[in-house]
Amino acid sequence: xxxxxxxxxxxxxxxxxxxxxxxxxxxxxxxxxxxxxxxxxxxxxxxxxxxxxxxxxxxxxxxxxxxxxxxxxxxxxxxxxxxxxxxxxxxxxxxxxxxxxxxxxxxxxxxxxxxxxxxxxxxxxxxxxxxxxxxxxxxxxxxxxxxxxxxxxxxxxxxxxxxxxxxxxxxxxxxxxxxxxxxxxxxxxxxxxxxxxxxxxxxxxxxxxxxxxxxxxxxxxxxxxxxxxxxxxxxxxxxxxxxxxxxxxxxxxxxxxxxxxxxxxxxxxxxxxxxxxxxxxxxxxxxxxxxxxxxxxxxxxxxxxxxxxxxxxxxxxxxxxxxxxxxxxxxxxxxxxxxxxxxxxxxxxxxxxxxxxxxxxxxxxxxxxxxxxxxxxxxxxxxxxxxxxxxxxxxxxxxxxxxxxxxxxxxxxxxxxxxxxxxxxxxxxxxxxxxxxxxxxxxxxxxxxxxxxxxxxxxxxxxxxxxxxxxxxxxxxxxxxxxxxxxxxxxxxxxxxxxxxxxxxxxxxxxxxxxxxxxxxxxxxxxxxxxxxxxxxxxxxxxxxxxxxxxxxxxxxxxxxxxxxxxxxx
Numbered sequence: 001x002x003x004x005x006x007x008x009x010x011x012x013x014x015x016x017x018x019x020x021x022x023x024x025x026x027x028x029x030x031x032x033x034x035x036x037x038x039x040x041x042x043x044x045x046x047x048x049x050x051x052x053x054x055x056x057x058x059x060x061x062x063x064x065x066x067x068x069x070x071x072x073x074x075x076x077x078x079x080x081x082x083x084x085x086x087x088x089x090x091x092x093x094x095x096x097x098x099x100x101x102x103x104x105x106x107x108x109x110x111x112x113x114x115x116x117x118x119x120x121x122x123x124x125x126x127x128x129x130x131x132x133x134x135x136x137x138x139x140x141x142x143x144x145x146x147x148x149x150x151x152x153x154x155x156x157x158x159x160x161x162x163x164x165x166x167x168x169x170x171x172x173x174x175x176x177x178x179x180x181x182x183x184x185x186x187x188x189x190x191x192x193x194x195x196x197x198x199x200x201x202x203x204x205x206x207x208x209x210x211x212x213x214x215x216x217x218x219x220x221x222x223x224x225x226x227x228x229x230x231x232x233x234x235x236x237x238x239x240x241x242x243x244x245x246x247x248x249x250x251x252x253x254x255x256x257x258x259x260x261x262x263x264x265x266x267x268x269x270x271x272x273x274x275x276x277x278x279x280x281x282x283x284x285x286x287x288x289x290x291x292x293x294x295x296x297x298x299x300x301x302x303x304x305x306x307x308x309x310x311x312x313x314x315x316x317x318x319x320x321x322x323x324x325x326x327x328x329x330x331x332x333x334x335x336x337x338x339x340x341x342x343x344x345x346x347x348x349x350x351x352x353x354x355x356x357x358x359x360x361x362x363x364x365x366x367x368x369x370x371x372x373x374x375x376x377x378x379x380x381x382x383x384x385x386x387x388x389x390x391x392x393x394x395x396x397x398x399x400x401x402x403x404x405x406x407x408x409x410x411x412x413x414x415x416x417x418x419x420x421x422x423x424x425x426x427x428x429x430x431x432x433x434x435x436x437x438x439x440x441x442x443x444x445x446x447x448x449x450x451x452x453x454x455x456x457x458x459x460x461x462x463x464x465x466x467x468x469x470x471x472x473x474x475x476x477x478x479x480x481x482x483x484x485x486x487x488x489x490x491x492x493x494x495x496x497x498x499x500x501x502x503x504x505x506x507x508x509x510x511x512x513x514x515x516x517x518x519x520x521x522x523x524x525x526x527x528x529x530x531x532x533x534x535x536x537x538x539x540x541x542x543x544x545x546x547x548x549x550x551x552x553x554x555x556x557x558x559x560x561x562x563x564x565x566x567x568x569x570x
Contacts, residue, residue, distance in 0.1 A: 003129045014129065015128060024125075025122055031058055049113075062084070064088065068092060068093065081127065135167065137510055141479065143174055143429070147251075150196075151486075153224045156173075157227075164236075166504060169238065184224075185296050188295065193255070197217025210559075244312030247278070249282055276487045308361075311347065311350050313364055330342065362427070368415055406425040416477070434481070436482050437450055448555050460522055463516070504536075
C-alpha cells in the first residue's frame with residue numbers, strides 16, 4: 001500500500017527515490033524517544049500481533065524511531081521511510097500515535113489483524129515515502145448511544161480501536177436516557193439496580209407492532225469506566241460522558257420516584273421505558289433533585305478527566321411542569337417567566353456547578369432556548385427560541401450560559417451559528433447530515449430505514465463550518481461529530497452496518513483539509529475505499545457493502561421511519 005491509498009487523506013505525501021522499500025523482519029528494532037513510550041507499547045501490541053515480529057528495543061539503524069518534535073503542531077506528524085530507517089515524528093505523543101496509524105495502513109490490510117495469517121512470512125515490505133499531516137479540527141468525534149441498546153464493555157473498547165484507526169479522538173458516551181441508566185453511581189445504587197434494565201423492547205421504530213419480549217439491560221461498573229477511559233487515553237481519545245437532564249430521565253425516575261413530578265403523576269408506578277420516542281416524564285425542579293444530580297456528577301468527575309461534561313438539555317416536554325403546582329411555584333419564585341426558563345435554569349445551575357470545578361458544560365442546542373428568560377430577564381426584541389437573542393447591531397447574545405459552555409448543534413446548523421456568533425464553542429453534528437442511524441440508501445432491502453437517505457457520498461460532502469460564519473466566529477467550531485443512536489440498532493452487527501463505511505468518509509471530513517463540498521474528489525475517495533474495505537474486513541467490521549445489504553443484514557417486515565426527499569439545510 002502507498003500513501004495514495006490512505007484514509008483520511010494526508011496533507012502531503014511523496015515517494016522517496018531510489019530506495020523503494022524498507023524491509024521489516026525479526027531484526028527490525030523499535031526505539032522510543034522520551035514521551036513516546038506508550039505509542040511504542042501500542043505498536044508492539046497491535047503491529048507485533050499482526051506481523052509476528054518482536055520489534056525489540058534498539059538503535060536507529062534498521063529500525064523504527066519514535067520522536068516528539070516540539071516545532072510541530074501538537075497532533076501533527078511526519079512519517080519518513082527510506083532504505084535505512086523509519087521515522088515517526090509528532091508534535092506530541094498524540095501526533096506520533098496518529099503517525100503510527102498511517103504507518104499501519106502503509107503495511108497493508110493484514111496489519112489490521114490480531115494474528116499473522118501466514119505463519120511462514122518473515123518479511124514485511126513498506127514503501128519508501130514521506131507523509132506530512134495534521135488535523136483540520138481538534139474535536140473529531142463519535143457518539144455511541146449505549147442507553148437505548150447497551151453495548152458491553154468489550155464493544156466499547158472495540159469502538160475505541162476503530163476510532164483510533166480513523167484518527168478520531170472524542171468518544172461521546174451517551175450513558176443515560178428514558179430506556180436505561182448505564183453508569184454505576186455508588187451513592188445512588190438503584191440507578192443501576194432498577195434503572196439499568198427494562199422488561200421488554202420494541203423491535204423497530206415506535207410505529208412497529210413487534211416486541212422483543214425479554215429483559216434488556218446492562219451497566220458499566222466504575223472500574224469498567226476507569227478501564228475504558230484508560231484504554232481511550234492510550235489511543236489519545238477523550239471520553240466525554242453524557243448524563244441527560246432534565247428530560248430523557250424516566251429510567252432515573254423509575255429508580256428514585258422522588259425525582260419526578262409526583263404532584264401530577266404517580267411516579268412510583270413508573271418503570272424504565274420500553275418504547276422509543278421522548279418520554280413526558282421529566283425531572284422535578286426541586287432543590288432535592290439538584291442535590292441528587294450534584295452527587296451523580298461528583299462521581300462522574302472522579303471517573304472522567306474530560307474537560308467537557310455533557311448534560312443533554314434537549315427534548316424536555318413541558319406538560320408536567322405546566323400542570324405541576326410545585327413547578328409553577330418555582331417559576332414564580334425564580335422569576336423565570338415560563339417553562340422554557342425553567343429548563344434553562346436547570347442547565348444554568350449545572351453550568352455554574354461544573355465551571356466552579358474546572359470543567360466545561362456542553363449540551364445539545366436546546367440549551368440556548370429560554371436562556372434569556374432566566375433570572376427574571378425579559379426577552380429582547382426579535383427573540384426566537386432557536387436563534388438566541390438578537391441584540392442591536394445584529395450581534396447574537398445567548399444569556400445565562402457561562403463563557404466556557406459549548407453547544408452540540410444537532411437540529412441543524414442554526415444552533416451552532418447562534419452559539420458561535422455569541423462566542424460559545426460549537427461541535428457541529430446536524431442530524432440531517434451525520435446521524436449515522438439514518439438510512440444509507442432508498443432501496444427496499446435497507447434494514448429498518450430511518451430518516452433521510454445519507455449515502456457515503458453525502459457524508460463525504462458534509463461541511464462542518466457553515467458559510468454564514470465570519471472567520472473569527474468560525475474559530476469557535478471546535479470540530480464535528482457523527483452520532484450513532486441505537487433505538488433500531490440492537491447489536492454490534494447493526495451498529496457496524498449503520499456506522500461503516502460512512503464513518504470513514506466522516507473521518508476524512510473531520511481530519512483532512514478538503515476543498516468545498518462540490519469540489520471534493522469522491523471518485524478518488526471511492527478508489528481509496530477499495531483498499532479500506534480490506535482493512536475493515538481484517539478488523540471484522542460488518543459494514544454495508546457497496547452493492548447493498550447482505551441477506552443476514554436485512555430486517556424484512558420491521559418498520560422504520562423513512563423520510564423522503566433531500567434533507568433541509570437548516
